[in-house]
Amino acid sequence: MKILVCISHVPDTTSKINFTDGDSKFDTAGVQFVINPNDEFGLTRAMWFKEKQGATVDVVNVGGTETEPTLRKALAIGADSAIRVDATPTDGFFVAKQLAKVAKEGNYDLIIAGRESIDYNGGMVPGMLAALMDANFINTCISLEVEGDTAKAIREIDGGKETLTAKLPLVIGGQKGLVEEKDLKIPNMRGIMQARKKPLNVVAAEDASAQTEAKKFEKPAPKGEVKLVDPDNLDELIDLLHNEAKAI
Amino acid sequence: METTENKKELLRGGQFLVKETKAEDVFTPEDFTEEQQMMRDSVKEFIDREVWPKKEEFEKKNYALTEEVMQKAGELGFLGVAVPEEYDGLGMGFVSTMLVCDYISGATGSIATAFGAHTGIGTLPILLYGTEEQRKKYVPKLSTGEWFGAYCLTEPGAGSDANSGKTKAELTEDGKHYKINGQKMWISNAGFADIFIVFARIEDDKYITGFIVEYDKENPNGITFGEEEKKLGIHSSSTRQVFFNDTKVPVENMLSERGNGFKIAMNALNVGRIKLASATIDAQRRVTDVAVKYANDRVQFKTPIAKFGAIKSKLAEMATSAWVGEAANYRAAKMIEDRINLRMENGESHADAELKTFEEYAIECSILKVACSEDIQNCSDEGIQIFGGMGFSADTPMESAWRDARIARIYEGTNEINRMLAVGMLIKKAMKGHVDLLGPAQAVADELTGIPSMDKPDYSELFAEEKEMIKKLKKVFLMVAGSAVQKFGQDLEEHQQLLLAASDILIETYMAESGILRAEKNAKRFGEDQQKEQIQMAKLYLYHAVDTVNQKAKEGIASFAEGDEQRMMLMGLKRFTKYENMPNVVALRNSIAEKLTSENKYVF
Numbered sequence: 001m002k003i004l005v006c007i008s009h010v011p012d013t014t015s016k017i018n019f020t021d022g023d024s025k026f027d028t029a030g031v032q033f034v035i036n037p038n039d040e041f042g043l044t045r046a047m048w049f050k051e052k053q054g055a056t057v058d059v060v061n062v063g064g065t066e067t068e069p070t071l072r073k074a075l076a077i078g079a080d081s082a083i084r085v086d087a088t089p090t091d092g093f094f095v096a097k098q099l100a101k102v103a104k105e106g107n108y109d110l111i112i113a114g115r116e117s118i119d120y121n122g123g124m125v126p127g128m129l130a131a132l133m134d135a136n137f138i139n140t141c142i143s144l145e146v147e148g149d150t151a152k153a154i155r156e157i158d159g160g161k162e163t164l165t166a167k168l169p170l171v172i173g174g175q176k177g178l179v180e181e182k183d184l185k186i187p188n189m190r191g192i193m194q195a196r197k198k199p200l201n202v203v204a205a206e207d208a209s210a211q212t213e214a215k216k217f218e219k220p221a222p223k224g225e226v227k228l229v230d231p232d233n234l235d236e237l238i239d240l241l242h243n244e245a246k247a248i
Numbered sequence: 249m250e251t252t253e254n255k256k257e258l259l260r261g262g263q264f265l266v267k268e269t270k271a272e273d274v275f276t277p278e279d280f281t282e283e284q285q286m287m288r289d290s291v292k293e294f295i296d297r298e299v300w301p302k303k304e305e306f307e308k309k310n311y312a313l314t315e316e317v318m319q320k321a322g323e324l325g326f327l328g329v330a331v332p333e334e335y336d337g338l339g340m341g342f343v344s345t346m347l348v349c350d351y352i353s354g355a356t357g358s359i360a361t362a363f364g365a366h367t368g369i370g371t372l373p374i375l376l377y378g379t380e381e382q383r384k385k386y387v388p389k390l391s392t393g394e395w396f397g398a399y400c401l402t403e404p405g406a407g408s409d410a411n412s413g414k415t416k417a418e419l420t421e422d423g424k425h426y427k428i429n430g431q432k433m434w435i436s437n438a439g440f441a442d443i444f445i446v447f448a449r450i451e452d453d454k455y456i457t458g459f460i461v462e463y464d465k466e467n468p469n470g471i472t473f474g475e476e477e478k479k480l481g482i483h484s485s486s487t488r489q490v491f492f493n494d495t496k497v498p499v500e501n502m503l504s505e506r507g508n509g510f511k512i513a514m515n516a517l518n519v520g521r522i523k524l525a526s527a528t529i530d531a532q533r534r535v536t537d538v539a540v541k542y543a544n545d546r547v548q549f550k551t552p553i554a555k556f557g558a559i560k561s562k563l564a565e566m567a568t569s570a571w572v573g574e575a576a577n578y579r580a581a582k583m584i585e586d587r588i589n590l591r592m593e594n595g596e597s598h599a600d601a602e603l604k605t606f607e608e609y610a611i612e613c614s615i616l617k618v619a620c621s622e623d624i625q626n627c628s629d630e631g632i633q634i635f636g637g638m639g640f641s642a643d644t645p646m647e648s649a650w651r652d653a654r655i656a657r658i659y660e661g662t663n664e665i666n667r668m669l670a671v672g673m674l675i676k677k678a679m680k681g682h683v684d685l686l687g688p689a690q691a692v693a694d695e696l697t698g699i700p701s702m703d704k705p706d707y708s709e710l711f712a713e714e715k716e717m718i719k720k721l722k723k724v725f726l727m728v729a730g731s732a733v734q735k736f737g738q739d740l741e742e743h744q745q746l747l748l749a750a751s752d753i754l755i756e757t758y759m760a761e762s763g764i765l766r767a768e769k770n771a772k773r774f775g776e777d778q779q780k781e782q783i784q785m786a787k788l789y790l791y792h793a794v795d796t797v798n799q800k801a802k803e804g805i806a807s808f809a810e811g812d813e814q815r816m817m818l819m820g821l822k823r824f825t826k827y828e829n830m831p832n833v834v835a836l837r838n839s840i841a842e843k844l845t846s847e848n849k850y851v852f
Contacts, residue, residue, distance in 0.1 A: 016847070030847075069282060076286060186297070187290045189325030189338050189348075192283055 001055040001146060001168075003046045004103050006113035006125070007074055008036035009067035013118065019217045026119070026217070035070055038114025042174035044184055045144060046112055047078045053146070056080050058106065062089045062098045068200065075195035076187035082198070087205035090213075096128035097208040103133055108169065110151070115140050115173035126173035136166040142177025258586050261608040262674045264758060265722050266688045271768035275343065275582030277574055278770055284344055287329075291351040294324060299355040300534075306356040306484045307648050309476065314362050314484045315396075315440045322393015326352060327367055331375065332598055336388035342585040346526045346577060354530025357652025358484035361659075364527055365436035365485075366390070368520040370397025373445045373458060376599045377504040377512050382460060386443060398441035400432035400461075400490055401513050408665050410447075411510045413456055415492065417448035424499060426450070426459065428470075428492040434659075438473055439486030445516075446492065447509045455510040458503035461495060470495040481651030518606040518613045520660045522584075525616035526577045528624035528656055532570035535624075535631045535649050537850035539563060543634055544848055552845075553634070557834075560841035562630045567844055568763075568785040569623040571852045576619065576762035580612045611673050614666040615755045621656035621663060628653045664744075667751035672741060674754070675733055689730030692723045696820045704828070710771055710783070713829050714764050714790050720824040721757045721797050727820055728753060728804045735808050749804035753797045760786075760793035781843045782852060784836045791833050798825040 011017070011031045018027040035043065049055035059074040061067050062085040071082040085098040103111050111133075116123035130137030142161070143154035149168045154161050156177070187195075229237045241248045256273040280288065298317055299306070305313055321327055330345040331337020349367070353360030371390045374382055374397075389395040406413040415430025428448050435444075444461045463471050474489030504512055540563055543554035553559045584605055591601035606613070628650040632639030639646040657663045678685035705712040729750045732740055740747065767786035771779045798821065805817045844851060 069285070072282065073286060073289075076290075186293050186324060187286060188323070189287065189290070189329060189340075192286045192290060193338060193340075195286070196283060 002108045003055050003057045003110045004108040005043045005046050005059045007039050007059045007061045008117040009033050009063050009070040010036045010117050010119040023216050036114050036117045038175050041176050041178045042112035045178040060102050062095045072195050075198045076191040077185045082200040084202050085205050086202050090210035092122045092124035093211045094208050096125045099129050100132035101206045112172045112174050115175045130171035135169040135171050137171045139173035141172045141174050262611040262677050262683045271765045274579045274765045276766045277578050295355050306358045310484050311439050311486045314358050319393050327393050328391030331391040337391040343581045346581040349523045350526040350529045353527035354534045357482040360527045361436050361482050361485040366397050368523050369399035369516045373512050373516050376603050395442035397443045398435050398437040400435050400444050400446045402434045415448040417450050425496040428495040431491050433489045435490050438488035438490050453507050455507040457506050458509040458512045459497050460501045461497050518610045521617035522613040524660045525620035528620040529574050531624050532627045533850045535627050536566040539631045539634045540844045554845040561837050563844050564837035564840035566627045568788050571785050572763035572789045573620045573623050575766035576759050579762050611670050614670040615758050618663045618666050619755050619759050624653040668747045671747050671751045689726040692726045696816050711768050718761045724797050724801050724824045725753045728801050746804050746807050749800040752800040756793035756796045760790040763789045781840050784840050787831050788836045794825050
């Protein structure tokens with residue numbers, strides 16, 4: 001089985017978020033980048049398929065040279081090779097187009113992407129990718145097994161779970177549940193040394209124009225001060241909730 | 249003077265004192281390769297997941313937890329970084345070795361100690377002095393964590409005087425074994441070690457001999473253990489007495505030659521010392537980090553305490569020591585790595601190259617051990633102070649950091665022994681002509697009686713004042729140590745307080761210079777604006793160094809010089825420790841602290 005894991009290069013969750021260019025661009029200065037957590041759950045599950053079922057695992061990212069350390073980490077964790085599509089990821093459609101090309105050309109049986117990246121949280125790429133490839137698609141996937149050319153998956157649905165089967169090729173929108181946090185792999189020293197020798201192929205981007213453009217970002221308004229109301233003074237509480245908070 | 253492949257100058261051990269180092273020739277953490285950055289991140293992730301969240305558990309004497317973490321560290325390859333590939337290690341250079349040691353040691357002294365004892369004094373004696381058979385038999389098991397190692401040198405009556413041990417090794421009648429009898433104490437990892445490096449005396453030899461002793465629970469071979477020691481800190485590091493009663497060791501398990509044990513013991517300690525220094529760095533980063541967050545959160549007088557000058561001063565000093573310590577450690581680490589490579593290129597075996605290199609840089613190893621072990625003590629002490637009453641509570645991480653730090657000033661040779669060694673070794677090197685101190689010392693003596701030079705550097709240039717000051721601090725050392733050697737000759741070693749004072753001058757000079765070189769190199773490549781706080785930290789550290797040098801030199805001079813000679817030297821000292829442009833240290837501290845508190849973390 002040939003598996004392709006799509007890796008997004010995203011800011012660490014503890015990063016301070018700022019914007020530049022009139023609040024239209026994310027300010028990357030001083031920000032640490034990591035593998036998108038939803039992708040890392042998928043990568044770890046892919047490594048299970050490699051160990052137990054002899055699958056080959058390649059990783060792919062759409063981004064500039066600055067994303068290569070993230071791909072190297074995936075190689076150090078155990079992926080066989082990496083592909084970087086040399087382009088700035090402008091929007092979900094553009095990224096999905098690039099990934100679809102790589103996935104088709106590589107004849108992958110299983111493509112695992114995170115259900116969304118934790119930077120822009122678009123959540124569009126896996127679905128678009130499946131559509132562009134004309135492949136089956138299971139989103140919010142929390143369990144995945146493959147036998148022959150059939151996958152058995154469980155996905156999270158509102159208030160419950162759905163178990164389903166699908167034929168390969170298949171695109172997965174993965175998340176926590178595919179594996180748990182404790183299963184995530186820390187790259188070992190030998191893996192890090194081998195990562196240097198594994199192929200990291202840079203390919204040119206396919207012509208595709210972005211369909212959306214970010215105009216402006218806003219941070220949530222800072223929380224106001226907490227007002228304490230005396231328990232005997234319910235009228236004041238009602239007044240505040242009605243006139244100030246406009247909650248009732 | 250040798251140069252490395254990229255034509256940078258490679259100084260000899262101790263030569264920093266008489267030879268100017270160029271900023272572009274020093275290695276700094278900003279020079280880590282992508283691979284080294286990945287290694288750093290991997291070790292950090294391991295500690296953040298496996299150790300830091302269990303910090304409280306490590307205070308409950310949970311030796312099994314330490315063993316479990318060590319096993320996991322073995323699986324991830326952290327124990328074999330320095331071991332050549334032919335013995336199942338990773339064969340990485342000394343910078344990578346220090347890097348792993350640095351980041352694995354920051355969360356608790358218990359892991360720092362277990363890791364240091366195993367990879368350093370538990371493994372290295374076999375790697376460096378063992379026969380090929382011994383290496384093949386033991387090192388692969390040690391480098392993967394299948395077995396753990398411990399080092400048995402100290403005895404109830406033999407601590408700092410390590411060669412005075414009473415443990416005996418006696419050849420059996422058939423000539424096939426040695427029978428070891430004796431008592432060893434303060435043995436780290438004793439509770440779970442499979443191999444003990446044991447030093448014992450054969451007959452009435454002048455020097456002790458090293459042996460590799462296997463321990464098998466099912467067949468203890470006369471080896472028994474005392475109870476776990478009740479210690480001030482490093483509560484989950486196993487520390488026991490080890491007793492040998494007619495323990496039979498095959499003759500082929502002798503390490504190196506008969507009577508070579510003291511040399512092995514001392515050389516293993518040189519490596520142990522510099523690694524111990526690196527083992528304090530991440531602890532300083534973490535303590536500072538926690539202190540910054542607390543200072544931002546804690547509100548008194550309706551103000552986060554991080555806004556108060558009293559707290560800013562502490563945060564700035566804590567970060568500065570950590571950052572300078574890091575600069576000095578990696579500067580020395582790369583010098584050691586380059587020297588090992590150079591020796592191997594010249595045909596020496598890996599083991600010989602390492603041995604000779606660590607002997608060569610024993611001075612730097614001692615300097616770093618002393619400076620960094622005292623820095624983590626101060627750092628955690630101020631950490632407690634920032635936490636106030638909460639810092640005194642075992643519920644905050646400051647309390648255990650402070651207790652864990654205390655042992656670092658004692659083991660791998662006390663700081664007093666290391667201080668005296670650093671100066672003693674430097675003087676010996678000078679006597680043997682390995683480093684030319686006599687010429688420069690004479691030049692300083694001439695300068696004292698001559699007319700002072702009126703040449704001034706261009707102070708508008710970055711670090712012009714500071715680099716001039718470093719040159720002058722070196723002159724102070726040459727003046728004090730040079731005169732002391734003239735006065736006392738071989739008897740200088742009897743004058744311990746004078747040696748300690750000289751040593752502090754040496755230590756402060758090396759550390760301050762390392763900070764300045766790092767900031768200078770980085771300012772050149774990343775820009776002065778981007779390196780604003782780093783430049784300030786280098787200046788702040790130097791300011792304290794100048795004060796210490798002044799104080800210690802006065803103490804030293806007054807102890808052996810009188811009358812005109814004393815007056816002349818004190819005048820020289822005044823000149824050598826005088827700033828032309830006095831730095832505003834309050835402003836420096838404020839700026840450094842504000843960077844830390846605005847980012848809400850240790851950020852350098």
